[in-house]
Amino acid sequence: MNIGEAAKASGVSAKMIRYYESVGLIDPATRSEAGYRVYSENDLHVLRFIKRARTMGFPMERITVLLGLWRDGDRNSAEVKKLALGHVVELERQIAEMQAVADTLRKLAATCHGDNRPHCPILDDLSAEHEAPARTPKRRRA
Amino acid sequence: MNIGEAAKASGVSAKMIRYYESVGLIDPATRSEAGYRVYSENDLHVLRFIKRARTMGFPMERITVLLGLWRDGDRNSAEVKKLALGHVVELERQIAEMQAVADTLRKLAATCHGDNRPHCPILDDLSAEHEAPARTPKRRRA
DNA sequence: ATAGGGCTTCCCATCATGGGAAGGTCAAGG
DNA sequence: CCTTGACCTTCCCATGATGGGAAGCCCTAT
Numbered sequence: 001m002n003i004g005e006a007a008k009a010s011g012v013s014a015k016m017i018r019y020y021e022s023v024g025l026i027d028p029a030t031r032s033e034a035g036y037r038v039y040s041e042n043d044l045h046v047l048r049f050i051k052r053a054r055t056m057g058f059p060m061e062r063i064t065v066l067l068g069l070w071r072d073g074d075r076n077s078a079e080v081k082k083l084a085l086g087h088v089v090e091l092e093r094q095i096a097e098m099q100a101v102a103d104t105l106r107k108l109a110a111t112c113h114g115d116n117r118p119h120c121p122i123l124d125d126l127s128a129e130h131e132a133p134a135r136t137p138k139r140r141r142a
Numbered sequence: 143m144n145i146g147e148a149a150k151a152s153g154v155s156a157k158m159i160r161y162y163e164s165v166g167l168i169d170p171a172t173r174s175e176a177g178y179r180v181y182s183e184n185d186l187h188v189l190r191f192i193k194r195a196r197t198m199g200f201p202m203e204r205i206t207v208l209l210g211l212w213r214d215g216d217r218n219s220a221e222v223k224k225l226a227l228g229h230v231v232e233l234e235r236q237i238a239e240m241q242a243v244a245d246t247l248r249k250l251a252a253t254c255h256g257d258n259r260p261h262c263p264i265l266d267d268l269s270a271e272h273e274a275p276a277r278t279p280k281r282r283r284a
Numbered sequence: 285a286t287a288g289g290g291c292t293t294c295c296c297a298t299c300a301t302g303g304g305a306a307g308g309t310c311a312a313g314g
Numbered sequence: 315c316c317t318t319g320a321c322c323t324t325c326c327c328a329t330g331a332t333g334g335g336a337a338g339c340c341c342t343a344t
Binding site: 069099106112116 | 187190191194195198199208211212214215216217218219220222223224226227229230233234236237240241243244246247248250251254255256257258259260261262264265267268269270271
């Protein structure tokens with residue numbers, strides 16, 4: 001099948017399929033006489049794999065490794081597990097960060113009247129000096 | 143003070159200060175005779191405001207609005223509150239999404255032996271067909 | 285044969301950020 | 315006074331993943 005059909009069937013846009021090929025995430029597709037990329041069922045499988053992993057938020061780099069493991073029949077499931085759990089840790093870190101921000105904002109918003117008066121603790125907080133960013137004590141590096 | 147000092151004092155890199163100026167987020171700095179950008183305490187305040195808001199994960203667009211409100215002595219605190227809570231909702235949505243992914247991965251990892259054998263339910267899941275991506279039923283749009 | 289749609293490559297834009305080059309400026313020290 | 319080195323300026327390029335669009339070739343149905 002051509003790239004358009006493969007795109008529809010895999011949920012990966014034609015643009016992205018070409019991009020994945022260009023950066024070496026997937027092997028160059030075989031070409032028809034006219035130079036059209038031709039995809040097999042197996043190629044589709046790979047595209048769906050990538051699609052799913054992207055949806056899961058795996059960065060391309062990790063997907064490259066996952067794909068390698070997937071293709072490697074002799075892989076060690078421990079490696080896959082480690083990769084997956086590593087991603088979980090990363091997600092948890094990000095979640096905690098966002099949670100903290102959301103909490104702060106919720107608290108600030110709770111103390112903001114939210115009426116037609118201008119005073120607003122939210123703006124007060126944003127404009128207040130928070131921990132000074134890496135204050136270099138005069139000497140530029142010391 | 144010059145841009146380097148302002149950068150150090152605000153935690154916003156000189157690069158980004160120039161960028162913010164170029165996209166109109168902050169007013170063009172006044173210039174010295176030699177063309178150097180010169181910053182006042184008030185400019186620093188603005189930069190710190192932006193820094194803090196970025197750290198909170200506010201997108202630039204929303205920061206533009208926040209800055210406007212901050213500068214507007216006649217603002218309506220309700221607007222600020224709405225903006226902040228809107229951001230909270232957005233954060234919550236993202237958190238929920240990531241949580242779902244993390245849960246899925248944790249479950250999959252729990253069923254993966256994680257030993258030197260190749261079988262791995264994580265890879266199985268990634269390569270399985272999940273909900274078909276917007277399957278267009280033959281007619282390209284109908 | 286012609287139209288239309290699909291395919292190709294190539295370039296550009298995004299968003300926020302950093303890297304780096306080429307060149308001007310300033311302050312300190314010999 | 316001149317050199318040195320740190321600073322500043324602008325301009326271009328790159329990122330990562332994605333989309334938009336142009337110019338031009340190809341295929342199929344009418």
